[in-house]
Every structure is written in C-alpha cells, then in structure tokens.
Amino acid sequence: MxxxxxxxxxxxxxxxxxxxxxxxxxxxxxxxxxxxxxxxxxxxxxxxxxxxxxxxxxxxxxxxxxxxxxxxxxxxxxxxxxxxxxxxxxxxxxxxxxxxxxxxxxxxxxxxxxxxxxxxxxxxxxxxxxxxxxxxxxxxxxxxxxxxxxxxxxxxxxxxxxxxxxxxxxxxxxxxxxxxxxxxxxxxxxxxxxxxxxxxxxxxxxxxxxxxxxxMDAVPPGIDTAEVRDFIAGQPGVASVHHLHIWSLGAGGVAMTAHLVRPQGDDDDDFMHAIGEALQARFGINHATLQVERGGGACHCHAHG
Structure with missing residues (x-):
C-alpha cells in the first residue's frame, strides 16, 4: 500500500x-x-x-x-x-x-x-x-x-x-x-x-x-534522520520504519520516502495525510512518500535503508 x-x-x-x-x-x-x-x-x-x-x-x-x-x-x-x-x-x-x-x-x-x-x-x-x-x-x-x-x-x-x-x-x-x-x-x-x-x-x-x-543526496542540514525515524515510529499503529531516505530537491523542496510496518488500521488515507502534515510542520519535509506494509512477511524490496 x-x-x-x-x-x-x-x-x-x-x-x-x-x-x-x-x-x-x-x-x-x-x-x-x-x-x-x-x-x-x-x-x-x-x-x-x-x-x-x-x-x-x-x-x-x-x-x-x-x-x-x-x-x-x-x-x-x-x-x-x-x-x-x-x-x-x-x-x-x-x-x-x-x-x-x-x-x-x-x-x-x-x-x-x-x-x-x-x-x-x-x-x-x-x-x-x-x-x-x-x-x-x-x-x-x-x-x-x-x-x-x-x-x-x-x-x-x-x-x-x-x-x-x-x-x-x-x-x-x-x-x-x-x-x-x-x-x-x-x-x-x-x-x-x-x-x-x-x-x-x-x-x-x-x-x-x-x-x-x-x-549527492545527503540529508539536508538541520534534519536529523534518527529524529525523523523515531517520530514516524511513534505514530499510532506503526510497528517499525525502514528504507527511510531524505534528500533535497532544491529551491526549498525536501523529499522523503519510507516504508512503515503498520499491522492494523483501516484509516491509512487519514493517517498518511496527518503524518505528512506533521512532517512538513516539524521538519520541513514537503514531499513525503510513504509505503504502508501490514508486516505479514519479510520485505523483498530491492532498496537500501
């Protein structure tokens, strides 16, 4: 998802x-x-x-x-x-x-x-x-x-x-x-x-x-990756966070992608809207792309994180 x-x-x-x-x-x-x-x-x-x-x-x-x-x-x-x-x-x-x-x-x-x-x-x-x-x-x-x-x-x-x-x-x-x-x-x-x-x-x-x-797509100054990860992991229903990447798009744009393990929940749209607003307000991340996983099996994605 x-x-x-x-x-x-x-x-x-x-x-x-x-x-x-x-x-x-x-x-x-x-x-x-x-x-x-x-x-x-x-x-x-x-x-x-x-x-x-x-x-x-x-x-x-x-x-x-x-x-x-x-x-x-x-x-x-x-x-x-x-x-x-x-x-x-x-x-x-x-x-x-x-x-x-x-x-x-x-x-x-x-x-x-x-x-x-x-x-x-x-x-x-x-x-x-x-x-x-x-x-x-x-x-x-x-x-x-x-x-x-x-x-x-x-x-x-x-x-x-x-x-x-x-x-x-x-x-x-x-x-x-x-x-x-x-x-x-x-x-x-x-x-x-x-x-x-x-x-x-x-x-x-x-x-x-x-x-x-x-x-080289480094995390922009002023953003602590560990703090962002902890913040996302602390959201309701989130069991873990992986494949977290944060980089600058230039001209004020900051992008982020992350996979969230969220075993339960039928409010994913509202959840992602709320967490996106929070990421922008707290960290200035205004291009957040989130993938929600139910945690039923191991992730076989070919990505680094």
Whole structure:
C-alpha cells in the first residue's frame, strides 16, 4: 500500500510565486553586480589588491544572490514527463561551480598579496576609501530590502547575512585606505587583500562541501534522520520504519520516502495525510512518500535503508 503526501494544494511549500520576492532578488542582484564591476574596474585602475579582493568577495555573493533569484523563477517551471520533479535541482549544481571558481580566484589573489607584501606598490588611499564607502552603502541598502521576514525565510536570511558581511568587509577596506592615506602604510593593501582572500576561501570551501553533499543526496542540514525515524515510529499503529531516505530537491523542496510496518488500521488515507502534515510542520519535509506494509512477511524490496 502506497501513499504520497503533498502532491497538490496547500500541503506543498514551493518557492514563492513570481512577484515581490523575485523582484527584490532581481534588484539586489543587479545593484550588487553593478557595484562589483565598478569596484573591480577601479581596483585594476589603481592597482589595488584590497579593492580587487573585495570585488571578488562581492562577486561570490552576487552569484549566490543570482541563484536565489533563479530559484524563485526556476521553481515555477512545471514538471515534465522526463523531469518529473521539475527543474529546482539545478540550484543544487550551480553552487558547485561557484565554489570551485571562488576557491581558485581567492587562492590566486592570496598568492599575489603575499608576493606584494615584501614591496607593496603605492596605492591611492582616497580612491580606496571612496569606492569601499560606496560598497558599504550598497550592501547596507540592499540588506534592508531583504530584512523583512528574514527570520523565517531562509532564502532571505542567507542573502541578508551575506550582504551584512559584505558591508563589514567594505568597512575594513575603508579602514585600510585611511591607514594608507594617513600614514602611507602601503602594506595595508596586500594585507587587507590577504585577509579577505582567507574569508572568501573559508566561505567557498563551506559552500563546496554543502553543495556537494546536496548533489549527492545527503540529508539536508538541520534534519536529523534518527529524529525523523523515531517520530514516524511513534505514530499510532506503526510497528517499525525502514528504507527511510531524505534528500533535497532544491529551491526549498525536501523529499522523503519510507516504508512503515503498520499491522492494523483501516484509516491509512487519514493517517498518511496527518503524518505528512506533521512532517512538513516539524521538519520541513514537503514531499513525503510513504509505503504502508501490514508486516505479514519479510520485505523483498530491492532498496537500501
């Protein structure tokens, strides 16, 4: 006996429909991309690694914002006979390329920063202060755009925290520019670049780990498989749970399949509806597929669990 919870209606939590959320992500992505191009251009013009490294960090967040924007759009694409889950899983693959790119670029910048530490070139401190100050304004302004509801919307929360971190790094670049302007400390430029490069690399390695795990169908962060199993096993009439699998579908979708041994019960439809609602409310699992077995014999299913 099989049951699938959440095929239609309010029981499914998809990405938001095109509207204010999509427009917000579009605006902050384009604004931050424009600033990243501006900062990189000035970094090359004045030969400042501090500006270039900050631009690299902003580029990484622009890619992340673009993926959040894309998730809000792609999640609306309908499923097909070939892509029965739809297209949301593409958002699990793009972070892999993003992370690999950022690790490589941050490593190259860190190497150049170490090379310059011995004989740092003169860099105009005022240019760095002005450009980085624009970055503070851009990051704080766009962070305020996604602040509303960020406490319960993980998509918005991630964007908000990244933008606030960008503002802090831009502030550090302003301080470095002030030190160069006031005391002529040219070494502050490569030192700041090295610091930002480390921050970018650490974040990119974490992104690489998380995106790789998601692409390999790992259980999403924040969900404890043992806790889910115990919760299901504790439902009325359930004798045991096996073949439990939980994985991310991308764009807010979390899928789960499980076999339940339930020897007695003539209320399977109501039971599966209730347990599906509970799994969504408690664990965020919004694609639960349950197979109920009466336990009359051994399971001969060819599956792992």
């Amino acid at each position: 099989h049951g699938h919870h959440g095929d239609h209606g309010h029981r499914h939590h998809h990405a938001p429909a095109p509207g204010s959320a999509t427009r917000t992500f579009a605006i902050i992505t384009l604004v931050n991309l424009a600033y990243t191009v501006l900062e990189a251009a000035y970094g090359f013009m004045v030969n400042s690694l501090a500006l270039l490294s900050d631009a690299l960090h902003n580029l990484g967040d622009v890619l992340g914002l673009a993926m959040a924007w894309g998730a809000a759009v792609i999640a609306q694409w309908p499923a097909t006979e070939r892509h029965t889950y739809g297209w949301r899983r593409a958002t699990l693959l793009s972070p892999l390329a993003n992370a690999v790119l950022l690790v490589g670029l941050s490593g190259a910048l860190a190497w150049e920063a170490l090379r310059r530490m011995g004989a740092p070139p003169e860099v105009p401190g005022m240019t760095i202060i002005v450009v980085a100050s624009i970055g503070i304004a851009v990051n704080l302004g766009t962070a305020l755009m996604v602040r509303g509801g960020h406490g319960h919307d993980l998509n918005r929360r991630g964007a908000y925290l990244h933008l606030m971190a960008d503002a802090a790094i831009s502030l550090a670049t302003v301080v470095a520019g002030a030190g160069m302007l006031a005391w002529g400390w040219a070494w502050l430029d490569p030192a700041t670049a090295l610091l930002v490069g480390v921050v970018v690399a650490v974040g990119a390695i974490g992104l690489l780990r998380d995106s790789f795990n998601a692409a």
